[in-house]
Amino acid sequence: MMKKLPLLILIAGMLFFLGISKPKAQELTAGNMLKSDKTSLNQKKNKEEEREIIKKVSTSFYDWYLKRITATDDTTAYRYFFVKGENGKCKANFEPYFKQLRKLKTISKKFMDSEMEIAKCCITHMENVDWEDYESTTNAFRYIDFCSEFLSYYWIRSQEPYDGVEIIEMTKKGNAWFTTLQFYTDYENKRTRWNYIYPIVKVEKENGKWLMTEIALKDGE
Numbered sequence: 463m464m465k466k467l468p469l470l471i472l473i474a475g476m477l478f479f480l481g482i483s484k485p486k487a488q489e490l491t492a493g494n495m496l497k498s499d500k501t502s503l504n505q506k507k508n509k510e511e512e513r514e515i516i517k518k519v520s521t522s523f524y525d526w527y528l529k530r531i532t533a534t535d536d537t538t539a540y541r542y543f544f545v546k547g548e549n550g551k552c553k554a555n556f557e558p559y560f561k562q563l564r565k566l567k568t569i570s571k572k573f574m575d576s577e578m579e580i581a582k583c584c585i586t587h588m589e590n591v592d593w594e595d596y597e598s599t600t601n602a603f604r605y606i607d608f609c610s611e612f613l614s615y616y617w618i619r620s621q622e623p624y625d626g627v628e629i630i631e632m633t634k635k636g637n638a639w640f641t642t643l644q645f646y647t648d649y650e651n652k653r654t655r656w657n658y659i660y661p662i663v664k665v666e667k668e669n670g671k672w673l674m675t676e677i678a679l680k681d682g683e
Contacts, residue, residue, distance in 0.1 A: 512672075513632065515672050516632065516639045516641065516665050516672060517629060517632075517641070518568070519568045519663075519665050519672050519673065519674055520629060520632075520639070520641035520643065520663045520665060520674065521627055521629065521643065521663075522566050522568040522569070522674065523563075523566070523568070523569060523617075523663070523674055523677070524617070524626075524627045524643065524661065525626070525627075526562070526566055527540060527615075527617055527618075528618075528623060528624055528625065528626060528627070530562075531615050531623050532623045538558070538562055539558035539559040539562065540559065540562075540615075541559055541611065541616060542554050542555060542556040542559050542577070542578075542581060543555055543558075543559075544588055544593075544596060545593075546593040546597075547589070547593065550592060550593055550594075551588075551589055551590060551591060551592060551593060552588040552589060552591045552592075552593055552596050553589070554581065554584075554585045554588065556574075556577070556578060559577075560574050560577075568672075568673055568674055569673060569674050570666070570668045570673035570674060570675045571668070572666075572668065572675045572676070573673075573674055573675055573676060573677075576676065580616075581611070583608055583609075584605070584608050584609035584611070586608075587605070587608035587609070588605070588608070588609065591605075617661070617677065617679075618645065618659070619658075619659050619679060620658075620659075624645040624646060624647055624656065625646060625647045625648045626645075626646055626648075627643040627644065627645055627646070627661070628643065628644050628646060628655070629641055629642070629643060630642050630643065630644045630660075637666065637667065638664055638665065638666045638675075639664070639665040639666075639672075640662055640663070640664055640665075641662070641663045641665065642660055642661075642662050642663075642680075643660060643661045643662075643663060644656070644657070644660060645658075645659075656682075657682040658681075658682050659679050659680065659681060659682055660679070660680045660681075660682055661677050661678070661679055661680075662677070662678045662679075662680055663676070663677055664676035664677075664678070
């Protein structure tokens with residue numbers, strides 16, 4: 463009987479050890495699950511916050527542009543214009559326009575540089591035009607072959623403005639977002655959506671901040 467006693471004590475000790483270890487193992491597993499759930503929720507929250515930022519950045523340019531081109535008491539530049547250069551010729555002035563874009567805090571330098579590149583043909587031509595001739599003319603068709611933007615609002619490709627834009631699609635490719643917009647007009651409590659042309663806005667990070675870097679205009683129906 464005395465010989466069996468240490469064996470019984472040993473068995474009892476092992477059972478006791480196993481008994482107190484099991485809840486700890488369960489607690490550790492539950493803790494890991496909670497941590498995993500928390501990480502998943504944070505990732506979901508971050509994605510939702512990122513999408514909201516992209517939405518605001520994607521429409522910011524057109525929110526400003528469409529209000530500007532329909533304003534009757536606002537002299538803010540919505541594109542570059544020409545002034546008299548030192549040689550008496552026409553000189554392009556982008557600064558008032560770019561100043562407005564910088565105020566939005568959603569437009570990248572890359573986009574502003576592309577604006578100058580788009581206007582390059584027009585600028586080169588107008589640098590050979592006398593300022594007095596340009597200022598006195600009322601016929602923009604004289605420059606249409608080089609400056610097509612003179613006859614329409616460039617970023618809507620129309621002479622008739624719209625009331626606003628809506629997001630109809632958002633896609634992330636690599637490190638960039640692409641947001642497709644649709645123009646609309648409101649009249650007598652009715653919204654009409656137009657499918658002539660769709661702006662596709664590219665949003666990328668510049669110096670750690672999401673900014674609009676490009677607008678591609680896609681033909682509609």
